[in-house]
Amino acid sequence: MEYKHLILGLSFVLIGVSEAYSTEMHPSHEVHVHGQAVLNIVLDGSTLFIEFESPVINLIGFEHAPVNEEQKSKLQNAKQTLAATEQLFYFSTATCRSENVEIEVPYTNQHEDRKLPHRGEHVDFHASYTFKCEPVKDLQEITIKLFSLFPAIRQIKTYWISHGIQAATVLESSNPILKIN
Amino acid sequence: MFAKVAWHSLQNRRYTAILTIISVAISTFVLLGVEHIRHEAKESFSKTVSGVDLIVGARTSQVNLLLYSVFHIGNPTNNISWQSYRELADDPKVAWTIPISLGDSHQGYRVMGTTDDFFMRFRFGKNTALSFSEGEAFSQLFDVVLGAEVAKKLNYRVGDPILLAHGLGRISFSMHDDKPFRVKGILRPTGTPADQTLYISLQGMEAIHLDWRDGVKIPGKKVSDSDIDALDLTPKSITAFMIGLQSKMAIFSVQRHINQYPKEPLLAILPGITLTELWQMMNSMENTLRLISILVLFSSLLGLSTMLLSSIRERQREIAVMRAIGASPLFVFLIIQIEALMITLVGIIVAIVVLAIGILLIQSTLAENYGIFINHFSINNQTLGIVGIIILSTFILGLIPSLSAYRMSLHHGLVERS
Structure with a gap:
């Protein structure tokens, strides 16, 4: 009973909070928190799909179009790191073969390059990976090694879907293992 | 024999004993009830929707x-x-x-x-x-x-x-x-x-x-x-x-x-993810509820031990007579512990019976008015764990009166105090 009231009370608080936002309309902006990245993981059949999204500053230390060679090479390095799938994820027991990697590097579009970045404009890195895993039932854990590669990432909000289960968890450098079961 | 002596001794002080049993029963009821409803509400929520992306x-x-x-x-x-x-x-x-x-x-x-x-x-x-x-x-x-x-x-x-x-x-x-x-x-x-x-x-x-x-x-x-x-x-x-x-x-x-x-x-x-996030938000409240029920339990067990401790003052003579006819200090210690255990056990049984009946009675009201489906109460491993902890705590808190009886010297109660 009390429990129920708590839920009700909580939802009213949340309604109140959300109402403040609902007046603000298009265009929509995705959440952008420095130090935080997002992983979306879907396991369907033997296909494992991983989507990574992070504010640019977490990966290269600045958030504007590169202005010198050093910054340009940082951007390229980040791209290469994100492309090396075996460095990013470790799959327990199951063997997962990388099938497809797509990395969206910001600031590389010529058109975007010419215009000066707006003050305070937020830019994200997107990367998506597709793996084939065999035997898929052995895939119980995924170790996310992004924390050591990009120390500016403090936590990764992870949303995963596997065999009809949807769940969310927050990974941190002290706890980088995602348990899927 | 211990049980018999302890039982008669409790009967001798049945009103205090009954009040203590009620206090233990209420606190056990709160602790088990909170755990059961928490668990069942989660179950009920997570089984409501499936297969919706x-x-x-x-x-x-x-x-x-x-x-x-x-x-x-x-x-x-x-x-x-x-x-x-x-x-x-x-x-x-x-x-x-x-x-x-x-x-x-x-x-x-x-x-x-x-x-x-x-x-x-x-x-x-x-x-x-x-x-x-x-x-x-x-x-x-x-x-x-x-x-x-x-x-x-x-x-x-x-x-x-x-x-x-x-x-x-x-x-x-x-x-x-x-x-x-x-x-x-x-x-x-x-x-x-x-x-x-x-x-x-x-x-x-x-x-x-x-x-x-x-x-x-x-x-x-x-x-x-x-x-x-x-x-x-x-x-x-x-x-x-x-x-x-x-x-x-x-x-x-x-x-x-x-x-x-x-x-x-x-x-x-994503319904599953939103539910997980709801549980994460509720976590601190759950812990608060659990903490409160543990404190209630602690205070009632403390009450139990106070009751036994004060009874020992009344029973100085009884204990002394037991010692005089050859009972060892260990016997006296065990008698007090068994009394404490009996009170707690009866309290736990009362709590479980009342909880099971109570849940049967409120089940339909909860479902109709709040859409929360609570299964009937059943004893599972978690319940047994909680009961075990209650009994262990009874033993530990029961040490206060029983050790005090244990240490009471033989002549203590026999000598008329001036």
Whole structure:
């Protein structure tokens, strides 16, 4: 009973909070928190799909179009790191073969390059990976090694879907293992 | 023999003993009750919806959308337009959708406007489909399908006429009395809020509101049944809709697409993830509840040990006589411990019996008014663990009086105090 009231009370608080936002309309902006990245993981059949999204500053230390060679090479390095799938994820027991990697590097579009970045404009890195895993039932854990590669990432909000289960968890450098079961 | 001596000794002080038993029983009741309801509420929530990839509604908080669309708790903040719904439902990535239109009621039960897809696609528990105990899905404009609990409580059978009330509430003065519905089917019990709901078609929902404006009936205006057939009954808006996708792979991209939908502020949630986030938010409250029940238990066990300690003062003579006729200090120690244990055990048994009966009694009230389904109380490993901890704590706190009796010297009670 009390429990129920708590839920009700909580939802009213949340309604109140959300109402403040609902007046603000298009265009929509995705959440952008420095130090935080997002992983979306879907396991369907033997296909494992991983989507990574992070504010640019977490990966290269600045958030504007590169202005010198050093910054340009940082951007390229980040791209290469994100492309090396075996460095990013470790799959327990199951063997997962990388099938497809797509990395969206910001600031590389010529058109975007010419215009000066707006003050305070937020830019994200997107990367998506597709793996084939065999035997898929052995895939119980995924170790996310992004924390050591990009120390500016403090936590990764992870949303995963596997065999009809949807769940969310927050990974941190002290706890980088995602348990899927 | 210990038990016998302890039992008689307790009988000698039966009023204090009974009060202590009640105090132990209440605290055990609170502790076990909180754990049971917490566990069951979680179970009940997580088995309510299954197989739905996304739920889409007007932009609000994720938890709010989940609560009103699936659990019928709270109220929608806004509706979404029919055009947006159709546009998103026609996306090739979408396999099926279940539209949900809320707002009316019947004797306190919610009425939900939807389509046939609800009966075919909706899943609960471990991927169980809905099925009919009587009749079938609605086919005519004024057909209604009842949840199991609605039919049982209000004693409806297939073919009965039903009047729907405008808005919510058990007693309503604005009835849709010009458009009676007929019961077409009754669903099998699911143990979810689906049992507490009446289902009509979206067109039926639209039809009963035809001659209404600004929330009231327009006097003198009456749409006859033959007129209705000629009208376009496509709804202007719906409350929310559920989505099943062709491929799970697309969930996050479809979610992003809907959340950034330019024509209308929409929100798409993954029900399972929103529930997890709800539990994470509730975590601190759960811990507070647990802490409070542990403190209540601690104070009642402390009360038990105080009771025994003060009884020892009265029983100095009794203890001394026991020692004089040859009882060892260990015997005295055990007698006191067994008394404490007896009180706690009786308290625990009383608590479990009262809890089991209490849950049986409030089960239907909780389900009807709050949509929370609590299973009857059963003793599982967790219960045994808690009982074990209570007994262990009794032993530890019982050390205070029993050690004090143990150390009491032989002559202590025999010598008359001046």
